[in-house]
Amino acid sequence: MESLTLSDVEQKYYSELFLSCDVDNAKKVASNGKVLDLFRSAQLSTEVVHQITELCGATRLGHFGRSQFYIALKLIALAQSGLPLRVESLNSVRDLPLPRFVMGKNDQESRHAVMYADTENQGPYSGVIPRPPARVQGKKVSAHEMIQPCVPTVDPQPDTTSPVVSPHQSPPTSPHAWRKHKRQASGGNVERQASVPGVVWPPFREAQPAPVTGDGMWSAHSPPPVQESWVSFTDTPPSSTLPMHPSSAQPESTTVRTTNENQRQGSGYDDPWKITDEQRQYYINQFKTIQADLTGLIPGSAAKEFFTKSKLPILELSHIWELSDFDKDGALTLDEFCAAFHLVVARKNGYDLPEKLPESLMPKLIDLDDSAGVPEPAPEVGFSASPVEDTPNKSPSMPSLNQTWPELNQNNEDTAIVHPVPIRMTPSKIHMQEMELKRTGSDHTHPTSPLMVKPPELPDETKLAATIKYPSATVGDGYSSSDSFSSDQEPISSAVNRQRSQSGASPEGLKVVAPPPPPPRPNASHSRSSSLDMNRTFAAVPAGSQQAGVVAFPPAVPPRPLPTQTSMPHGHRSVEGDALPAHTSTSPQLMPEQPNFADFSQFQAFAVDPPADDGEKSDSGQAERCAEGAEMMRTVKNEVHPEERTAATVNSAKVSTPLAPPPKPVRRRLKSEDELRPDTEDLPQKSNVIATVLATQPSIPRSIGKDKKAIQASIRRNKETNTVLARLNSELQQQLKDLLEERISLEVQLEQLRPFSHL
Amino acid sequence: MAVCIAVIAKENYPLYIRSVPTQGELKFHYTVHTSLDVVEEKISGVGKALADQRELYLGLLYPTEDYKVYGYVTNSKVKFVIVVDSSNTSLRDNEIRSMFRKLHNSFTDVMCNPFYNPGDQIQSKAFDSIVSAMMVQAC
Numbered sequence: 001m002e003s004l005t006l007s008d009v010e011q012k013y014y015s016e017l018f019l020s021c022d023v024d025n026a027k028k029v030a031s032n033g034k035v036l037d038l039f040r041s042a043q044l045s046t047e048v049v050h051q052i053t054e055l056c057g058a059t060r061l062g063h064f065g066r067s068q069f070y071i072a073l074k075l076i077a078l079a080q081s082g083l084p085l086r087v088e089s090l091n092s093v094r095d096l097p098l099p100r101f102v103m104g105k106n107d108q109e110s111r112h113a114v115m116y117a118d119t120e121n122q123g124p125y126s127g128v129i130p131r132p133p134a135r136v137q138g139k140k141v142s143a144h145e146m147i148q149p150c151v152p153t154v155d156p157q158p159d160t161t162s163p164v165v166s167p168h169q170s171p172p173t174s175p176h177a178w179r180k181h182k183r184q185a186s187g188g189n190v191e192r193q194a195s196v197p198g199v200v201w202p203p204f205r206e207a208q209p210a211p212v213t214g215d216g217m218w219s220a221h222s223p224p225p226v227q228e229s230w231v232s233f234t235d236t237p238p239s240s241t242l243p244m245h246p247s248s249a250q251p252e253s254t255t256v257r258t259t260n261e262n263q264r265q266g267s268g269y270d271d272p273w274k275i276t277d278e279q280r281q282y283y284i285n286q287f288k289t290i291q292a293d294l295t296g297l298i299p300g301s302a303a304k305e306f307f308t309k310s311k312l313p314i315l316e317l318s319h320i321w322e323l324s325d326f327d328k329d330g331a332l333t334l335d336e337f338c339a340a341f342h343l344v345v346a347r348k349n350g351y352d353l354p355e356k357l358p359e360s361l362m363p364k365l366i367d368l369d370d371s372a373g374v375p376e377p378a379p380e381v382g383f384s385a386s387p388v389e390d391t392p393n394k395s396p397s398m399p400s401l402n403q404t405w406p407e408l409n410q411n412n413e414d415t416a417i418v419h420p421v422p423i424r425m426t427p428s429k430i431h432m433q434e435m436e437l438k439r440t441g442s443d444h445t446h447p448t449s450p451l452m453v454k455p456p457e458l459p460d461e462t463k464l465a466a467t468i469k470y471p472s473a474t475v476g477d478g479y480s481s482s483d484s485f486s487s488d489q490e491p492i493s494s495a496v497n498r499q500r501s502q503s504g505a506s507p508e509g510l511k512v513v514a515p516p517p518p519p520p521r522p523n524a525s526h527s528r529s530s531s532l533d534m535n536r537t538f539a540a541v542p543a544g545s546q547q548a549g550v551v552a553f554p555p556a557v558p559p560r561p562l563p564t565q566t567s568m569p570h571g572h573r574s575v576e577g578d579a580l581p582a583h584t585s586t587s588p589q590l591m592p593e594q595p596n597f598a599d600f601s602q603f604q605a606f607a608v609d610p611p612a613d614d615g616e617k618s619d620s621g622q623a624e625r626c627a628e629g630a631e632m633m634r635t636v637k638n639e640v641h642p643e644e645r646t647a648a649t650v651n652s653a654k655v656s657t658p659l660a661p662p663p664k665p666v667r668r669r670l671k672s673e674d675e676l677r678p679d680t681e682d683l684p685q686k687s688n689v690i691a692t693v694l695a696t697q698p699s700i701p702r703s704i705g706k707d708k709k710a711i712q713a714s715i716r717r718n719k720e721t722n723t724v725l726a727r728l729n730s731e732l733q734q735q736l737k738d739l740l741e742e743r744i745s746l747e748v749q750l751e752q753l754r755p756f757s758h759l
Numbered sequence: 760m761a762v763c764i765a766v767i768a769k770e771n772y773p774l775y776i777r778s779v780p781t782q783g784e785l786k787f788h789y790t791v792h793t794s795l796d797v798v799e800e801k802i803s804g805v806g807k808a809l810a811d812q813r814e815l816y817l818g819l820l821y822p823t824e825d826y827k828v829y830g831y832v833t834n835s836k837v838k839f840v841i842v843v844d845s846s847n848t849s850l851r852d853n854e855i856r857s858m859f860r861k862l863h864n865s866f867t868d869v870m871c872n873p874f875y876n877p878g879d880q881i882q883s884k885a886f887d888s889i890v891s892a893m894m895v896q897a898c
Contacts, residue, residue: 300873307874315882318874322885330871355884748822755824 014070042076052076273358275342283338297331303340310344316353320344323357335362761841761858762826763787764890766866766881769836771795775881778842779894791840794820794828798838801830815863816856831859839863841893858893865889 039049056071291298307317324340339361347353763778778787797820817830831839839862869875869883
């Protein structure tokens, strides 16, 4: 290797650069990647870079030793000044300006170079990338004195430009390439940030032993400040425990930096919100102290205590929480925790909190990587990731994560094709209201989400129903019904049955429903056939697990938790409260096959004379079937009373809870009457649901088939009645709605005509 | 496009009031205060002893010559009141409902924040931004 003579300035500059590239702290070899990055940032063409690499002997050696590195730097300086690259020129050219590297650190270095060669062109650097703001304040005191005599002319320029950059701006992408360098140098960089190159200069001298002083030009990003902030934040021994950067872990520089906390205002060139690996590791360790499981959640109260230790004002902590609790669940995942911690650290170092979460802090499944960050995919990943992780954890919807719901829905849709359970993709008013009540989220897709979670439970029954395939997106009713029974294993079969039977009636029943799903299954129109299928199925699988529940009716308590048709729209409520009750509604129809055929008479009577249900139903209170009978009545009543709505179903659900005992049906009936009245929900849907359920339920052969034929006949009749009633109900409900609106408008007019009289 | 949005706690003291023409705030405060009576009347009128029977959206509480007042109450008796300009006739019921829904959602977000003590004034910026988005823009 040719001997290389460097001036003192050059020597220092080069050594600092070398240190910055010296990732492995080998003090001998500069990492190739970093070196190449550095060279590229010198704004030389790649061929020149290759040439330089070759010339300095690195290609020969295969790595950049210190001497090679120095030679390369000198060659870069040569190239940048337009001189031909020749080895001889290394020593011959005097007064060569220091190599200039662009971007982030280059800006600083260039200034540094300027400072060094202040006799030379300072002008070119005036237009250098503006420094990060607020750096100016943070000058090291010691450096400051030394700075003054240095190139003052360059100062104003960076100062004026520095305010341009703010931590809130998304940093130019180019700095990303420098992140690696930055990271290494950040320890030393922190002090450097001062726009005055002179600031850099003295630190270089004094910080020779300190890390990467040369690279200090780079705008130190927030992580370095973290050290100081950590000192106070964690109340633990100073940053000595914090692994910032290998080069920056120096107690002396730490203390110095402590005084410069406020300097660290956002690196203008790099994303100030990037979390370095060391930081991330620290955050993860802290997370572990609160919650050992890295995939678990930190509850809000624990997080509150933890962050209160940072002594930030509660208002700011509250804002940080809002930013970092991405899924709004009141708990912090690891990613959210890191983001919150990072924001706290940044805040403690003087950074202002952003209005919205920076991309680099968004929770993501993949680890934050300093490599030329690709923040864009992160948000999406975060989106898809967090809902996936959180779905099982909590039911409340995450409004911000709505994007994922459709895909969940679709996934379920696919599987739902096998399910008999229809899945509703569009929200219905009922579901929306249910969602509202449960605070499941304001977006349309949300209503489906909890339900989407449920369908997976259905696969079991699906096997049963596999023989009978129904299009998944049939009826909202089915959707709600899946809702109600999904949480219950036993009723599932009945729910399935109901689905199937529903299919027959659903087409007719759903005509009036506002957002009805597409027409249902293939054999929808033939409830009979479906029932026959059911019969076959049930006969064929008498021992099915879910079947067992159904078949076991005769011996078991009759009021089996069957999904209630009426409870379907209110599925949530019924599901949450009582899966059992929900099912009872269907039980009436399902039950018929059960030993108590007496109920059928009621059904028939009921079917014949809908308005007179109450009378009939009241008679039904004998034996367990009465429960179902009551359900039937209730559902019928729902049809008759347009006002009945979700409330009704909920009521029925609640009412149906004590299904088993026969007397309850009577009670239920009365209750349901009362409860049903005030309801003003989507009657049409409910009525349709009711109709369909009523119609279909009887088609399910329960018992061994003693009176199957009679049952089926009655079922058919009931179904027909149901559909008729459903239509009637929907029409009535529509009329009711119109009337109500008219009434409201009239009332408003009246009040307007009589102002203040009612106040 | 509301003219005034208010969040009132269970004990009927305001957690958050924001109105657009900031000079007429007192008038809106008074309006919201009087609307509380109507809210109370509506929620006590249900009387079925079944809380979830009650609709959260109370609808038009009362119209005055200048504006209309809509109410919404949560299951924890926190009340949201929206005052809209009467001249803004294009505002449909559904829109009001969606405004309340958004309010409710962001309110729950505020509640989820462990640093927020229930009963404090709501100082969340996110909540503010949502409210501002709903306020009349042309003021």
